[in-house]
Amino acid sequence: MVRKEDFFISSNSVHNISEEEYQKVELLIKMFDAISRTTYQSLYIIDYYKKDFLHVSGNPLFLCGHTSEQVKQLGYMFYINHVPPPELNMLTEINKAGFNFFHTIPTEERTEYTISYDFHIVNGKKQMLINHKLTPLILTSDGRMWLAACVISLSPHDTPGHIELRKSGMTQYWEYSLVSHRWVANKGITLNEREKDILLLSAKGYTMNEIADKLCVAIDTVKFYKRKLFEKLEVKNITEALSFATNYKLL
Structure with a gap:
């Protein structure tokens, strides 16, 4: 008790x-x-x-x-x-x-x-x-x-x-x-600059196509980085990724 x-x-x-x-x-x-x-x-x-x-x-x-x-x-x-x-x-x-x-x-x-x-x-x-x-x-x-x-x-x-x-x-x-x-x-988690860019642009409401245009990369590249980002943070979607990154000051 x-x-x-x-x-x-x-x-x-x-x-x-x-x-x-x-x-x-x-x-x-x-x-x-x-x-x-x-x-x-x-x-x-x-x-x-x-x-x-x-x-x-x-x-x-x-x-x-x-x-x-x-x-x-x-x-x-x-x-x-x-x-x-x-x-x-x-x-x-x-x-x-x-x-x-x-x-x-x-x-x-x-x-x-x-x-x-x-x-x-x-x-x-x-x-x-x-x-x-x-x-x-x-x-x-x-x-x-x-x-x-x-x-x-x-x-x-x-x-x-x-x-x-x-x-x-x-x-x-x-x-x-x-x-x-x-x-x-x-040892903790660190994000590279591309991962940070994708998270920050997602936080601003940009779609994957718009993020690809902003970063001057193919949309498949954005999809690849997002998938790897979710695996790294052990989350299921961009909302959870943003919550995790802000919670642990990764941005």
């Missing part, structure tokens, strides 16, 4: 955050609220001192029928109430493995890392596969995570998992195996 306390581990215990320090982050909360109005994604600020959510944006897509204020009050009970039990266990394992990795990183580099993973949320009979990207916002003086930003979006995958930890600006990343229960280095 997963409890709220299972999402907070002793190695990241945060102490003695004053009300004055909370007042200083009010501007940060207002900024998050403003950003949330420009996107369908949901933005949370996680507070590891109070062991709760400091802010939940009002975007309704990922709130399972609750208001943002209700989700804020629920905190991690929201996940306990709306995530399938096997995936709840996965989330607590990810949390522990992520913090274990986090504390091996030099303190001055910790805010450059982001962990990403997919899981279902359940609202009545409806399930939705979502992606969480979590990155440190403010660390304590000894390098522990006080506040973290969490960006929730639709998952580009078909199944839960896909646990990855990335450092900003690096192609290489680390993938967590739920079978071996360890992090494995992955």
Whole structure:
């Protein structure tokens, strides 16, 4: 049985955050609220001192029928109430493995890392596969995570998992195996200029014939690159390819 306390581990215990320090982050909360109005994604600020959510944006897509204020009050009970039990266990394992990795990183580099993973949320009979990207916002003086930003979006995958930890600006990343229960280095995916051109032109709504004209190549060349691109990204169509490429900053 997963409890709220299972999402907070002793190695990241945060102490003695004053009300004055909370007042200083009010501007940060207002900024998050403003950003949330420009996107369908949901933005949370996680507070590891109070062991709760400091802010939940009002975007309704990922709130399972609750208001943002209700989700804020629920905190991690929201996940306990709306995530399938096997995936709840996965989330607590990810949390522990992520913090274990986090504390091996030099303190001055910790805010450059982001962990990403997919899981279902359940609202009545409806399930939705979502992606969480979590990155440190403010660390304590000894390098522990006080506040973290969490960006929730639709998952580009078909199944839960896909646990990855990335450092900003690096192609290489680390993938967590739920079978071996360890992090494995992955060299990552890069796109060549032709693949990027085809994706960017597709994003602008150009047809394959129009892309071929723009790039001064045969339409069969465009088809070849698109097929290889789908294989490389393990996606089925251009919409999924665009989602994957933007999600992982490949463009």
